[in-house]
Amino acid sequence: MRDIRFLDVAKSYGDVEVISGLDLHVHEGEFMVLVGPSGCAKSTTLRMIAGLESISSGDLMIGGERANHLSPAQRNISMVFQSYALFPNMSVRDNLSFGLRVRKTDPATVKSEVARVADTLGLGELLDRKPRQLSGGQAQRVALGRAMIRRPDAFLFDEPLSNLDAELRVQMRGEISEMQRQLTTTTVYVTHDQVEAMTMGDRIAVMNRGRIMQVGVPTELYERPRNTFVAGFIGSPRMNLLDAEDLLGDAAATVDRGRGSTLGIRPEHLLIGLTEGAVPVGEARVNRIEDLGHEALVHLGNVRGAHLTVRTSGDIRGVVRAGETLSLALRPDRLHAFDSTTGERLP
């Protein structure tokens, strides 16, 4: 088990700088999730750890040693790919044992290690199959097994679940987390799915355009997003982010840091009707209701022309209809205030 550390790392393709000033410390044994929209250089970051991409400037430290110059083989790291990247010509057994065989491990050890991993992941029946005879979930498990078998210093995952259907994704999410907690191997997990990030990560690093926006434990990102990007990215449905005046009108002056800022309020924190201790937000017209059964998302437009989303329980079914007008309120302690030019959180 070793830690991984980026020190002021930058990466360019030709003249295009895709990562700049990257500082990130993944602690020993930690499950770190890199999350961000597509194209924000998550994969590039991961591949620099693996040694698949060179580092343009700065230092990558693995276990306290500079690793910039090490080949992938020398880093003793495993990686699981989105496409699984199983070797098509080899049986599951040979896929699992490839890394050991390449390293000239003695056959007896190879055999027992394959048995151990197959046992852990329930691959016993599949050992003689070829990758094309596997379902998506099975292929995924083989890829996990191939990553585990060498007992690497770190696991790297690049969107490993995005090719699976929804149900399997939830299941594998649990299995990967479970496996990591048992092995306590340092893990960097890349995803664009914030639900995966929130449910799996010990800590999460939110990336945007090649920069880290915030690093923290999941609740921290949810409760104290450092800027409007993180505020909008973490949480589903998105946080309502509006100019203070558009949200509150004249009442903006009554809330702390309300004046001239950008305010954020999560859809689950907007209240329908007046509640004690809540600040009234005014009337809003219901444009559309998305009924998800156990809950409903109500999309509204307020008198100041701003669009809002409210998340409520499914009980409003039949009570509220599109076209009706509702009065909204919010608790001031649930408000997030951001500088309207820089987007940074106001203290």
Next chain:
Amino acid sequence: MTSALRCLGSASAFWFVLPCLLVLAFTSVYPVGFGLAVSFTNWNWGNQFEFVGWANYANLLADAEFWSVMRNTVVFAASATAIEIALGFYLAVQVDRLAIRTDLIRAVIMLPLMVSGIVVALMSKVMFDPFLGIINHLIGVFGLGPSAFYGAAETAMASIVAVDVWWQTAFVFIIMLAGLRSLPAEPVEAARVEGASEFTIFWFIKLPMLRSLLITVVIIRAIDTLKVFDIVFGTTGGGPALATEVVQTFVYRTAYSYQQIGKAMATMILFSLLILVISLALQALQRRGEDAA
């Protein structure tokens, strides 16, 4: 990229391509370089090896025989390429429309491609024989002929073109059929739903998508037919008189029968330039079409 990664990568890449570079250097760079040098001499395979400057080139360009050989070659290449492209592409379009499995059809039509040029040449001699050949007999049924085929200056070139068409049309057919089969179905189906005729669909939808591939095939066939040797060597040997002498048979004769190596190499150099110019021109045509699209 200062990292050792890249240096390591390219070092091992170097070992991967080294055998290829060595073999290509030996089989192509050396002969072209030495050949170029020889083209400025009067070498005769033996002791006569003097620098003669541009004399070989000047003599060639002033030599009616050289020009007639060049003309024969270009006439052969242009006619054979044109007919093969038209016939092969048309056949591919027809086969593409058949509602049956076409693997076997393709295999049968491909057969001539498997036959070596010299065998094709000998086969054609048997069939084109003016007195005993089956072709004169067959065209006689329709009241035509008999023709002397290879025996007469007027028909010899046409006969060789016909032989090349038999031999190589399948190449065009196979590639264009694969091209037609790889076209996306949606645009064609959309046009069909709009009520476009099959001809309209072919001309305005399929053909533009196949344009680049078609030009590639033209380039391949043009180069191949310019380099023609086997079927001329095996049939007329360049005759009657010089009616079918093409560049490569001419050079073979010049080098191996007359031992005029300087002249032979000068011819090869000029001819190589011609091939280069023709293929670059065709490629430019291809690129212009892609830019326009």
Next chain:
Amino acid sequence: MTARTALQFHDGRGQGLSRAWAYAFTGAMILFSLFPVYWVLTVSLKSRRDGLASPPLWIFDPTTANYLKLWSHETFKYTFLNSVIITAIGVALSLAIAIPTAYAIVRMKIRGRNLVGVWLILAYMLPEFLFVIPMFSLYQWTGLYDTHVGLALMYQVHVLPLSIWLLSSFFREINPAIDEAARIEGASNWQILTRIYVPCTLPGMAATAVLNAIWIWNELAIALGLTFSRAETVTLGITSFRGYAALDWGAMTAASIIAIVPMLLFAVAAQKHIVKGLSLGAVKG
């Protein structure tokens, strides 16, 4: 789907007619492709007298005399054997050299990649005698002249570019993440190539080998320039029938048929591969 069916119904007659033409034209072209081979086969099975009959005979008493005569024709047998050896060496050499080169071109960083590309195109398209005539003296001087290896080596100038293009396009179909996975598992480029790429593209290797074999087997100009007797190929063996006894059609046609047969067997056995090889380079460009 319904729109399409309706449309077909609408002008069904025109469709039917042009479909019929498509079948007729295809049939005619099949006849055109097959007839010469069929005819030469019949000539090779005719006795000398039947072969020289005028008008040509469609029905005759087949005889194997021409083939038996060929069987005792030592030179022809010898050239046939030479071609087998030279084709084997040439194909092995081309694959051994082209496989690592194609891998490096597709999956490794190499400087001057474009230069190599242009070089390959030039080697492929320039005329044979440009290479053969200057080689003649070098080959005599080095002892490569009139040897199997020498000829197989010279053939690389044509089959190497072709092989590299074909193999590159097969290799490109492999997901590059597989390389990366293998590299992370600790494999070297050579191990990735031999343990993954080659086993994954065996059909492509076969296609390449078959096309190279056909080309080498059928080649004439280079063999003519660089061999004399010991390493004469079957195409040269057949050429000798051109001159001697111009009217001995029996031997000439029998030799032709025998030279066609190995390639014919290839074509039948590896039709899919050949088509794939021929069209892949061009279609995928």
